[in-house]
Amino acid sequence: MNPQDPDEYMRVVQLHEDRIRNNQAQLRSRRDELVESIKQAFNAVTRKGGVSLAETEPLDAGATERACLRIRAQQRDKHWSEVDLREHDPYGSGICFLDPIGFKYHAPAYMIDALTVGNARLDDCEHDEWMGQDTILYRLSDLSDKEFFQLFDIQQRACVARFLAFHIELNYTTGNDDVLSALSDYWASDLPDEEKAHLTAIWPDAFS
Numbered sequence: 001m002n003p004q005d006p007d008e009y010m011r012v013v014q015l016h017e018d019r020i021r022n023n024q025a026q027l028r029s030r031r032d033e034l035v036e037s038i039k040q041a042f043n044a045v046t047r048k049g050g051v052s053l054a055e056t057e058p059l060d061a062g063a064t065e066r067a068c069l070r071i072r073a074q075q076r077d078k079h080w081s082e083v084d085l086r087e088h089d090p091y092g093s094g095i096c097f098l099d100p101i102g103f104k105y106h107a108p109a110y111m112i113d114a115l116t117v118g119n120a121r122l123d124d125c126e127h128d129e130w131m132g133q134d135t136i137l138y139r140l141s142d143l144s145d146k147e148f149f150q151l152f153d154i155q156q157r158a159c160v161a162r163f164l165a166f167h168i169e170l171n172y173t174t175g176n177d178d179v180l181s182a183l184s185d186y187w188a189s190d191l192p193d194e195e196k197a198h199l200t201a202i203w204p205d206a207f208s
Contacts, residue, residue, distance in 0.1 A: 016172050024123050027170070031122060034162050035112050041155040042108035045080060050101025053083055056094035080109045085132055092131030095139055103139070104151045110136035111163045121170045140164060141182035154190065161187035165199055172203075 020027065051059070052075045055068045063071075077083050083106060088094065095103065095110060114133040117126045139148070140160055152160065164183045172180075180203075188196065 020121060020170060028122055028124060031115055031120065031166065034159070034166060035115055037162070038108050038111055038159045039081075041153075041159045042080065042104075045105050045108070045156075047077075047080070047102060047105040050103075050105055051097070051099045052077075052102065053085070053088040053094050053098070053106055056089065056097035059097045060093075080105050083109055085109055085113060086130055089132055092133070092135050095132065095135055100148050100151050103148045104156075107136065107140075107160075111159070114167070115163070137164070137167060137179055140187075141178045143182055143186055146186075157187070157190040158192065161189075161191045162195060165191065165195060169199075169202065 051068075052072045054075055055063075055071050058068055058071060085106075095106060098106060110132055113130075114120065114136055117128055117130075117133070139145075141164070149157070149160075161183065164179055164187055168180055168183065188199075191199070
């Protein structure tokens with residue numbers, strides 16, 4: 001990702017930092033559009049038959065299936081937007097313990113959280129140290145586990161691709177090799193042509 005020559009690397013860093021700093025209004029507008037796209041694409045997704053986020057900590061601790069089903073039955077959320085991520089996943093690793101149904105249900109909430117707080121690097125974001133924003137990037141970049149993506153339809157896959165692309169655009173110089181590889185090798189096929197062209201203009205070697 002990074003040029004080997006230190007001077008060239010610093011030039012690239014400065015180029016991207018300036019681009020982010022000077023284009024905050026446009027980046028916020030694109031972020032807001034992406035958030036709305038995620039809401040629409042995942043609006044009808046349900047958790048029926050899938051693992052709830054509240055089960056993940058007990059699952060990690062070795063709870064029995066019966067105990068987990070009892071916890072699941074107690075959850076009252078009817079829509080993924082109602083889930084309190086930090087209450088049920090305080091360490092930000094819960095999404096790693098979900099099944100494909102639970103993963104698809106909770107993924108939009110994690111993506112929107114990452115776009116609006118923490119690592120979004122936009123001047124209207126609320127910044128915190130919750131690790132869930134990094135975990136969703138890790139899970140969506142883990143191409144050894146593609147079964148977790150098979151339930152996503154084409155619109156949802158396009159939202160994931162746009163989410164990863166936007167993250168890379170904002171954080172390219174701080175270490176995103178896995179995310180960039182997953183996007184260029186797998187998710188980019190679902191990007192709209194205009195967004196592919198935008199990324200190709202920034203990183204021609206990765207998206208040519």
